[in-house]
Amino acid sequence: MRIRPVGAHALLLDCDDPDQVQAWRAELWRRREAGELDAVEIVPAAATVLVDGVPDPAAAAARIAGWTPRGDTHPDATAEVEVPTVYDGEDLPAVAAHWGVGVPAVVDRLRRTEFRVAFCGFAPGFAYLTGLPAELAVPRLATPRTRVPAGSVALAGPYAGIYPSASPGGWLLVGRTDLVLFDVHADPPARLTPGTRVRLVTP
Structure with missing residues (x-):
């Protein structure tokens, strides 16, 4: 997974495959819910995850680089x-x-x-x-x-x-x-x- 800046307040995670996209989508949603990531939108696509509305992209990128996805934590994962x-x-x-x-x-x-x-x-x-x-x-x-x-x-x-x-x-x-x-x-x-x-x- 690679992280790159997009504009002034967004990051784009380039993933290796669809499974990695889903793993990072779930992890970023979990981290935002836990108050560990300040982001307005987390948007998965076929091979990327956009993290938008980030006040300090450089600091967020450093934090994300140190995380490891823990699996699917979609709010309705059991539904x-x-x-x-x-x-x-x-x-x-x-x-x-x-x-x-x-x-x-x-x-x-x-x-x-x-x-x-x-x-x-x-x-x-x-x-x-x-x-x-x-x-x-x-x-x-x-x-x-x-x-x-x-x-x-x-x-x-x-x-x-x-x-x-x-x-x-x-x-x-x-x-x-x-x-x-x-x-x-x-x-x-x-x-x-x-x-x-x-x-x-x-x-």
């Missing part, structure tokens, strides 16, 4: 969000072909997988879910759809995701849900936040 999912996505046959199995086997695998929110991005409330093995990564569509309906459950690369609102998108559609994933009036607005465990269950 699990069940997402009622109807598996009728138009790209299910393509996913099955890529995995070398039948459509029922794809559905069964997705239902049995415990996903974890790695990071959020692309659109408000859009969570990138990890949990599938690397060999089951699937390519994005060569030409993205101009409109993907809200609630669409989809796969791309090593991730699963759920579109919180209608938008263009190139992920492979495997199902849909009626669960509201982003509400500006809720606290927090996003239903799925980094570290949250997720199950794509059948209603």
Whole structure:
């Protein structure tokens, strides 16, 4: 892991792999809750963790360099969000072909997988879910759809995701849900936040 300054009041942790991202995300959240880190935002991404709103970046970088991640301490680490999912996505046959199995086997695998929110991005409330093995990564569509309906459950690369609102998108559609994933009036607005465990269950 490498630490570098970003602007006047932020640090960026460059991590070696997604597991290290999650370990540092959890450790930094724990340290902030314990009063050992003064930061406004801690934002994980695919290969980095941004620590923003830091009054003294140099001092914070020195402290972080001396810490060792202790594991997942997400506030809801023991909780699990069940997402009622109807598996009728138009790209299910393509996913099955890529995995070398039948459509029922794809559905069964997705239902049995415990996903974890790695990071959020692309659109408000859009969570990138990890949990599938690397060999089951699937390519994005060569030409993205101009409109993907809200609630669409989809796969791309090593991730699963759920579109919180209608938008263009190139992920492979495997199902849909009626669960509201982003509400500006809720606290927090996003239903799925980094570290949250997720199950794509059948209603």
